[in-house]
Amino acid sequence: MKQAHQSESEPLWKDEFSIESAHETIVNRRQFTKFLTLTSLGMFVGNLWILSKTWFDKQSLFPKTVIAKADEVPIGAVKLFRYPTEADPCIMVRTSQDQFVAYSQKCTHLSCPVHYSQKTGQIECPCHEGSFSLHTGEVLKGPPPRPLPRIVLEKKDGLLLAIGIDIQNE
Numbered sequence: 001m002k003q004a005h006q007s008e009s010e011p012l013w014k015d016e017f018s019i020e021s022a023h024e025t026i027v028n029r030r031q032f033t034k035f036l037t038l039t040s041l042g043m044f045v046g047n048l049w050i051l052s053k054t055w056f057d058k059q060s061l062f063p064k065t066v067i068a069k070a071d072e073v074p075i076g077a078v079k080l081f082r083y084p085t086e087a088d089p090c091i092m093v094r095t096s097q098d099q100f101v102a103y104s105q106k107c108t109h110l111s112c113p114v115h116y117s118q119k120t121g122q123i124e125c126p127c128h129e130g131s132f133s134l135h136t137g138e139v140l141k142g143p144p145p146r147p148l149p150r151i152v153l154e155k156k157d158g159l160l161l162a163i164g165i166d167i168q169n170e
């Protein structure tokens with residue numbers, strides 16, 4: 001009897017979907033909570049992925065490139081190399097038994113190639129008489145507006161490797 005009454009006053013789908021309207025709210029809240037939980041979880045996983053990708057990208061930003069055998073560069077001698085690509089000339093100087101410094105060879109003024117002067121103990125640019133500190137790459141004289149970008153070196157198994165560029169120095 002009651003069944004027949006419902007069929008007349010309520011739409012057909014309510015008969016087939018047997019959840020009372022009081023419970024519909026509960027179902028909707030549950031669905032909403034489920035939606036929020038899944039969305040939060042998705043955002044958390046997404047952020048985690050971005051964070052790990054950024055970390056891995058930073059790690060592999062610069063290649064490791066062998067420059068020379070440490071013994072083959074005498075104290076005070078220069079070794080020219082290219083890093084991180086073949087289009088980036090660099091200069092390395094052995095300053096003592098255990099110390100090596102390396103910089104981009106492009107002057108920060110107008111990109112002339114810089115060279116090491118044993119006479120002054122500085123890195124010099126012949127184009128407009130700019131000079132840089134051998135030990136820090138800081139500008140000592142002339143028009144260059146910034147220090148020379150420093151190439152980060154690593155000594156491993158008797159080899160000298162370029163492993164990065166010091167961004168602070170750029």
Ligand code: FES
Nearest residue numbers: 107109110125130
């Ligand atoms: S290009 Fe080096 S000082 Fe001008």
